[in-house]
Amino acid sequence: MTRYSPEVLKSLATEITAAAGVSRDDASILADALVAADVSGTSTHGMTRLAIYVRRIQKGLIDPKAQIKIERERAATLAVDAGNGLGHVQAMKVLERMIPMARKAGSVIATIRNSQHFGALSYYCNKAADENMILLAMTNCEPAMSPEGGCQAFFGTNPIAASFPTGKGFHLKIDLATSVTARGNIIAAQKKGQQIPAGWALDPAGNPTQDASQALLGTVLTMAGHKGYALAMMVEALSSVLSGAAVGSAIGSMYKNLDRKQDVGHFFCLLDIDAFMDVSEFKDRMDAAIDQIKACRKRPGVEEILVPGERSNRVAQENLKNGVKLDDATLKELRDLCNEFKIPFDLAGAPVAGAV
């Protein structure tokens, strides 16, 4: 599989997004977020999403010129209306506004309503960690999971994320959906004609199923049963109930509902490490914790204990050096978009220097 230079991909994504009516500055924010996802190995949130965002802009379901509007503000809080703009762009603008507030007050919490799917939470968390801050981020998303005891999709996979700066050359990165698995894994099993593991999903009648097709008609289960249910509820309460966004099953589906906006809600809690202890001390303490965890006695057959974020950092290092892989479907979508907007599609001519 050919590998592509992250810079070239970023430039292409910027061109396409700008051609769809987004300002060049905003387009480059989206492009950076998409390519960062591909680089770190979460390609499900990378370039593969560009086509649907453009499609939704074209259908008037995303406002490419939207401004963020601060509805309530105190020294350490922002209640933001994203104006139905691109999720990544609006979230980054909110985060940029939060950073000086956190520098001053020590911490700041923002809710964002009237937003969209905005990619991988860890993108924003890593940006904060670059500033020696900690961002705890949550978002609701389109319905996928049933509450414990139910069999109707109410919650999205409602993820939780936070990144912590370290002295190890990478941020310790937490980023997890509160579902037992990603819906994408069930779709993949269906395509391959494989069964899914027990405990992943229910059929539409609410019975446990290992049939991928039945699972896709039914609901994904919460991680760890009632515990995942409780966490999904917490994410929902903070990111949608408190923000004023659509709640639970009222969230629009990005791919299926091409007739209405999504109205997703996000929750950002940002804190300045220096308000609690010197950053250098914090990093030393993180490093010591990481060293102790990695030195734990291992389970039989385990070669190395990894800390959260370590594996994706290795993937990122490799992708930055050798270039990012894109699947054929995504390449086709990008080519089609280029044709549509009369933009030269010259990725094939630009493999990264280090690619073999």
Added chain:
Amino acid sequence: MTRYSPEVLKSLATEITAAAGVSRDDASILADALVAADVSGTSTHGMTRLAIYVRRIQKGLIDPKAQIKIERERAATLAVDAGNGLGHVQAMKVLERMIPMARKAGSVIATIRNSQHFGALSYYCNKAADENMILLAMTNCEPAMSPEGGCQAFFGTNPIAASFPTGKGFHLKIDLATSVTARGNIIAAQKKGQQIPAGWALDPAGNPTQDASQALLGTVLTMAGHKGYALAMMVEALSSVLSGAAVGSAIGSMYKNLDRKQDVGHFFCLLDIDAFMDVSEFKDRMDAAIDQIKACRKRPGVEEILVPGERSNRVAQENLKNGVKLDDATLKELRDLCNEFKIPFDLAGAPVAGAV
């Protein structure tokens, strides 16, 4: 089993704690927290803990007169040294200090180091919800869980909690350990000579075990494997690394290490709902979400879908009306403490009015 008046229990716990050298005001804070746990059905964090707190005070491992010390402060942050005081007392003092700060700045985050086991997180979260605020609380605790891939206890069961006010007569309450089960459930299985379910624990060599005794020598597993590991890591980073408390396996065991302080760390993130939307609107939105969840189509055999906090609210209503049950071991400990401190032990003479 006899049921006892919460008020009488609170009064007794206050007397005993004060006799151990704690000021009357502080003693009543601890007593309130312990009885609240018994009332809401989490008796593992109730009166059954009083004896060990008193024992640790007597051994000089908890300072009964400790004051909280603010080490760093900004408009929306507090870094607190609990002075090795009683966890419940110091945490409530920090929360009381946070409430007017959150009223002003909209939100405030506190780390607390040099603390102890401080009971059920939801006690503090519910206090905040009573003020129309949301408290997101985390704490580390004595080692019980291994990191994914490891088989040495590093993390405590590192719980996460938050309560949300509603118009339903109870707070929606999230409170969960990031372990797959409480160690107490393994101890209970051992006492009954029963096997534990697969997936709960590892033996000391790191192999999965259903033998309760082997499990107690080994480690409890994180909930949902690597996801629970990531969440436990997040809790550790926020509540111990950032606070300056002991990290991971350095935390002292409350019952086993009767020669050193615990140095537990807590993380409190408090936000004022009114900084984001009117409280009445928030409650209406919470109620609507709850109604929708409860109205979801049910799985076969399920009679009612409950939201987090609903069951414990029902238990609390019953216990408030009929009185709280205490097990024989706890009653004996209380009687012994009364004898030791020459306090009349007259619980037996004071069943609640409504008890039958």
